[in-house]
Amino acid sequence: MNTTKIKTAYNKLAKDYNRLIDHKPHNAYYDRPNTLKLIGDVTNKHILDAACGPGKYAEILFSKKATVVGLDISKEMIKYAKERNENRGDFYIHDIQEPLSMCKSETFDIVLCALAMHYIKDWKITLQEFYRVLKPNGELIISIEHPFFEYQYYNSEIYFNIEPVQCTWTGFGTPIEIYSYRRSLQDCINPLIENGFSISKLIEPKPVKEFKNLDPKHYEELNQFPAFMCIKAKK
Template structure:
């Protein structure tokens, strides 16, 4: 049984999410263009889609020549992803907080993890696993809920704590209560450094013109204050106390 805190929520959301992921403005015209802008050329690269959802990113990667493996904690999401990718990707049900024991050391060129880490309380073990499976110099790209926006939205009274919070999602049909973890800016960035990643890009995205046309009200909000944060990082070797590199 999965320990993923949002398992029930995403099982309930899966059909609606899969149906709307290509047109819902926050996904199609905001988070996804920003995240894709951080990716290197993926042609011929081995990519791990960590938290693949219904397969929108996996399809994009496959269409550009990548070899894709991926996972999601929701069996219903994986079913949609398999249908969308037509058997071209190796996809499985797996909880991101568990070890990636099906991925060999230094076997992946790019790890992509969009809007997934907020469902994990402690990112450090997850990021260490990402570091392990990446080749030296490999790339990690993630998108996250913005810590400042979360602090405001959830009306937190304890900024420095990592808190379990809940929101009501209504944009994918019905009303679903979704849990996630809210954290400080330090706890958003420091775990990448602790896992021996070097940050190369930090992007606070702005909504696209397509977003303006589709949803003017939320466009006005997001052009003034971001909802998400996108990060690109590269795997670096661990260092000894005398500064020399160890094989990662």
């Protein structure tokens, strides 16, 4: 139900998202430093950036001597990802709920999926495909909205349900409706295990100090309660 709405929203958002992503506090000084720390050394690693957005992660990973293939459902995001990473990597418009037909089995050292799994209701095909394209012992790195944060933020009633939720983002210029799925902690963890992964680390991140100067209120809040969580899982 939400896929078309999500694609439309991100196509509209892409220009401002790309313009702001380098220093947007929740991305630049909360998600990315924590997720990149979890990924570790990427020298000579081949990485699939699933739901790559405007290619900011790819840009950083290339600068650390990795090679990257990026996928995103939004054609506008892919346009910016290609612009940002001129002559480097391959970027495809693709819905990661569908088989990753452009990717051979056992080719990637790392699959990264940052801040996107909450747009997917049923994780089965996505996780099966991530597993298939990873080399033996390859690692899946996910960052996602924290289930406890979302439960409060959306004033949910039944914690255990996977439910469609909606909010208005105002931080990227024109306000825009964003549709996603809220789920419980067990519905974030168990699909990974059921699809063959072993979880090696889970981080409830804290913002880095640059966040404080740009947005002291949220810096304070995020030091008290997490909005995201980052997971490392091994094939």
